[in-house]
Structures are given as C-alpha cells and as structure tokens.
Amino acid sequence: MKCEHCGRRNHQKGDCYYYKQVLTKQEQNPGDKQPPQSKLANTDHFAFMMTGCDENLQNDTPTSVVFILDSGATDHMVNRDDVFTSWSVLSPPLQVAVAKTGEFMTATKRGLIQVTTTLGFTGTLQDVLFTPQATTNLLSIRRIQESGMKVVFDQGVQVQDKTGKTILKGKTYNGLFGVKFRISKNMTESGSTLLVRNSDNFRLWHERLGHISNGKFQQLKRCQMAGNMSDLNKIMPTNDLCEACLYGKEARLPFNKNKNKSHVKRPLYIVHSDICGPITPSTLSCQNYFASFIDDYTHYTVTYLLTYKSELCKVFKDFVAKSETHFSLKLENLYCDNGGEYLPNEVKEFCLEKEIAFHLTVPHTPQQNGVAERMNRTITEKVRSMLSSADLDKSFWGEAVQTATYLINRTPTKALNTNKTPHEMWHNRKPQLNHLKVFGSTANNHFKTINQ
Structure with missing residues (x-):
C-alpha cells in the first residue's frame, strides 16, 4: 500500500498526514487552487541543492575529494562513486532540484565515505548521494548543523564539534567555500562519525527501541540507564513525524490510578x-x-x-x-x-x-x-x-x-x-542496547552442516 500524495508506504491518500495539512490550508484560504501532488514531502524520492554546477571547481584526486559548502543542500552529494566505502542503489532514484538553474538531476546511489580532514581527524560522511551529472561535490551545511556541529565563516571556513574544537578547515574556491578530505576505502574502528545527519541516527534508534518517545529517550540518556551508551549519548531527539x-x-x-494501593x-x-x-x-x-x-x-x-x-x-x-x-x-x-x-x-x-x-x-x-x-x-x-x-x-x-x-x-x-x-x-544490572536492530531488518540464517 502506497500513498498517492506523498509516496510513502503503509497508508492511503485519505489518511495522509501531509495531504490533510494541505486540505486544512485550503479550507483556511478558499481562493487557493486544488492541492497539488506533494513533492517536497516525499523525502524518499526528492532532494534539493542551491549551488549550481561549475566546471572550474573540480580539484579532486584519486585519494582526495573537495566539497563545496552549500547552505541550501538537503544532502551531501558527490559526482564520483569510487570514493564510497559502502553504498546501496536507490530504487527508485532520487530527483535532485538545482535552485540556481531550475533543472533536475538524478541521484542513483547513497552511501558512506571514510575520510580524514586536513587537521588529522578521521570519521565518516553518511548518507552521501551519488549524482553523476553534477560537476561539484556538495557538503550540506544543514546536515552539519543537525549533527550538533557549528560552521564558522572567519578567514575561510571552519567546522567545530560540540566542544568547540575545530575539526575541519577550508578555503575559498572561485568565491565559494570548500573543504578537502583524504579518502580511504577501508573502514576502520578508530575515529568518529563525522557530519552525520542527527535525525537519521535518532530515527534509527527510535525504531530499534520499539518507537520510543522523545521523553523516554532523553531520560534513558540523561540517567545513563543502560550500559555502554557512548553511541546514544551523541544523538539528540528530533521532532520528525513518525x-x-x-x-x-x-x-x-x-x-x-488506584491511589489507595500501598507501594510494595x-x-x-x-x-x-x-x-x-x-x-x-x-x-x-x-x-x-x-x-x-x-x-x-x-x-x-x-x-x-x-x-x-x-x-x-x-x-x-x-x-x-x-x-x-x-x-x-x-x-x-x-x-x-x-x-x-x-x-x-x-x-x-x-x-x-x-x-x-x-x-x-x-x-x-x-x-x-x-x-x-x-x-x-x-x-x-x-x-x-x-x-x-x-x-x-x-x-x-x-x-x-x-x-x-x-x-x-x-x-x-x-x-x-x-x-x-x-x-x-x-x-540488578543495566541492560545492553548495542546489539539492537530495527524490528523487521533483513537477517541471514546459517544452517550447520552435519559431519562437515
């Protein structure tokens, strides 16, 4: 079952949250036209970028990649897929709108890239889109800020982590701010997740924990109610609709509640x-x-x-x-x-x-x-x-x-x-949560062969 309005699964158009919002606005403004088919609401099939393509900004090498910082981009984007450490094919592909030209491009893959900054910090860029038509690699400022980091434009550009430490520095490329990374195809256990979309992380743990509420998730973190919570401590709840x-x-x-019952x-x-x-x-x-x-x-x-x-x-x-x-x-x-x-x-x-x-x-x-x-x-x-x-x-x-x-x-x-x-x-011991997976995830079943 797929909604004809927003394209999401598990509901029909008449029950669609986004469609009802459009109808409500139409009732408040009777002069408006019939509600159009939503595109921006369908985040599974649509992305947005502000910066147009510029042939002169390509400064990549086989072992490095240059990103231009884009305040209008909804996602990180690259125009070469050999930089991915791992990736998955997008089916259907995502349509990427370019505000500068009004044109559309197509993203065919999504993956993560293992990178090292020029200051020596190692991490991963997650949910990066592969858009082969683009001639510029884009780093989404919105994604950086959602991960709790800060972008500072002062004598170039700097990205600071939550403690105020500068982990990334860049310079101007033809009047645009850009940063350079060294890339590695091998995943390492060291380093941190760099510039990750925080809402994606929270949505993942929201589903792993059985669609836990924001308040309970905050309490779980604040009171350290589970063991080894280093991963969860980095994540902030969002108000994204589930x-x-x-x-x-x-x-x-x-x-x-029975107020007369004594506490055992x-x-x-x-x-x-x-x-x-x-x-x-x-x-x-x-x-x-x-x-x-x-x-x-x-x-x-x-x-x-x-x-x-x-x-x-x-x-x-x-x-x-x-x-x-x-x-x-x-x-x-x-x-x-x-x-x-x-x-x-x-x-x-x-x-x-x-x-x-x-x-x-x-x-x-x-x-x-x-x-x-x-x-x-x-x-x-x-x-x-x-x-x-x-x-x-x-x-x-x-x-x-x-x-x-x-x-x-x-x-x-x-x-x-x-x-x-x-x-x-x-x-009488804290629970461990690191082993949790989202209910319904794909799993492989191994059958032991007798006398092997």
Whole structure:
C-alpha cells in the first residue's frame, strides 16, 4: 500500500498526514487552487541543492575529494562513486532540484565515505548521494548543523564539534567555500562519525527501541540507564513525524490510578496478569492470544503466546517457577480480571497449593486491573507501530509482541519512581542496547552442516 500524495508506504491518500495539512490550508484560504501532488514531502524520492554546477571547481584526486559548502543542500552529494566505502542503489532514484538553474538531476546511489580532514581527524560522511551529472561535490551545511556541529565563516571556513574544537578547515574556491578530505576505502574502528545527519541516527534508534518517545529517550540518556551508551549519548531527539507511531497509537482515555494501593517493598509481592485476544490473523505458529505477567515492584513484564486460553495455567506455572527461583522469594498475590480463563479449578487449585492470594476484579471494570490493562495496551500499540514501519504481514504479531516486551523492559517507565529500567530492577544490572536492530531488518540464517 502506497500513498498517492506523498509516496510513502503503509497508508492511503485519505489518511495522509501531509495531504490533510494541505486540505486544512485550503479550507483556511478558499481562493487557493486544488492541492497539488506533494513533492517536497516525499523525502524518499526528492532532494534539493542551491549551488549550481561549475566546471572550474573540480580539484579532486584519486585519494582526495573537495566539497563545496552549500547552505541550501538537503544532502551531501558527490559526482564520483569510487570514493564510497559502502553504498546501496536507490530504487527508485532520487530527483535532485538545482535552485540556481531550475533543472533536475538524478541521484542513483547513497552511501558512506571514510575520510580524514586536513587537521588529522578521521570519521565518516553518511548518507552521501551519488549524482553523476553534477560537476561539484556538495557538503550540506544543514546536515552539519543537525549533527550538533557549528560552521564558522572567519578567514575561510571552519567546522567545530560540540566542544568547540575545530575539526575541519577550508578555503575559498572561485568565491565559494570548500573543504578537502583524504579518502580511504577501508573502514576502520578508530575515529568518529563525522557530519552525520542527527535525525537519521535518532530515527534509527527510535525504531530499534520499539518507537520510543522523545521523553523516554532523553531520560534513558540523561540517567545513563543502560550500559555502554557512548553511541546514544551523541544523538539528540528530533521532532520528525513518525507515521508508524501515528498509526500504532490509538486515541484513548487514561486509566485512573488506584491511589489507595500501598507501594510494595519487594519483588513478587504483587503480580498483575491479563490475556489479550483472540487476535487475527493467527501467528505463523497458530497462536491467537498473549498473556502478560507484570511484577508490581520492578514493573518487569513477561509475555507468553497462547493458542488457546486454556493454556494460561501452564504458562502461569512456568512464570511462578522461574521467577521464584530467580529471586528465592515467594509470589504472594495475583491480580487478574474476572475472565473465564482465570476461573478454572486448575488455576485456583494451583494458587491454593502455592498459597498465592487470588484477586479477581469486578466484571467489566478493567481499570481495577489497570497495570495489566495498560501494559497490554502499550504492547499492542508498539506491535502495530513496528509491523507498520517494517511493512510486515500482521501474522508476525507474535514476534512483535515478544520484541515489544523485550524493549519495554529495557526502557524507562513512569511506573517506577527511580532512574532504573525494569530490566535493572529485575536482574540488578543495566541492560545492553548495542546489539539492537530495527524490528523487521533483513537477517541471514546459517544452517550447520552435519559431519562437515
């Protein structure tokens, strides 16, 4: 499914955020023409440059490249693809508008370039467009500033990092400011990412962390709530629109919190549970439900995929055995709704045997089991966002539920009055995030050959 207005996936023209903005402006200004087909909104297929091409600015060598700084360029651009350390083909190609001439050029590749500045700083230029028709390589001032760096025009041009250190110097080329890099085809572990588009980095981590909110991302950084956060500390949240989040997060009234409930003092004193489903379509393994168990003290969540509701007792026993072994503590209270899945004698007999107090809510009042209800709502919202962003079939909701639970346990929550994640509260160690990939990313599966 692709929008006819903006060209993006996962929605139609009638639901398009950009199209609705155009219609709103048209209603406010009735004299305007019918809303045109959007081009600038479609950033996947359109770019912009201010500087026109000049044959006299080509000063490249096989081991170096000269860039002209362009305040109007939306992207870094090069006219030779032999400088790329790695690249991917753009399908379809991007149309690049040249403001000076009004003409269009085509970018056919996007990649990264390993560079060394004349001051000896090593790093990478990311998301560089290959535009073969151009005779000038362009360095986008906008991208530099988005990465948190500063461009200073004083006796030439300088680029300063966030600490004020000058990492790049340039001079004028036929009246235009330019900089020169040495290039290397080999990726090295040393050096930093140089002049990276910050919004791209944040969008990547926004998706890796299950479409985390800006506020929670800031809290994660500010309170250093995960281990080895050197990569995340460089990234600043942006206000870029995430259509998958708009699709996934439904409008709803908040649950009223039970202010009379005393705060528990240890894990497993209270556990909340709920079942969500039936969900259609079934997963690839024929599951139709998921059950969640949330520890009130740590707010750590465990989810199980179920084919039938009758499997609840089996997974509850598994949760009790593993959690009690983990803490060497006894589960005291189970809070759940008055659904039929919690009423069979098998569940009651198990709670009686384990001396677990069994608390059922009044029928049709999910707010009484608000912790579990809110958690299931949070999980399902993340699932919708992740499936939409990855453009995956809905039958992958089971994998998305498990991934969403994994990420929720490793990110901040307002339910805890502490600068710790549920994972740290449960395992007594900070979570590691460097291994995370965006849900739905391409992966290779290796099958071991027997007797090889």
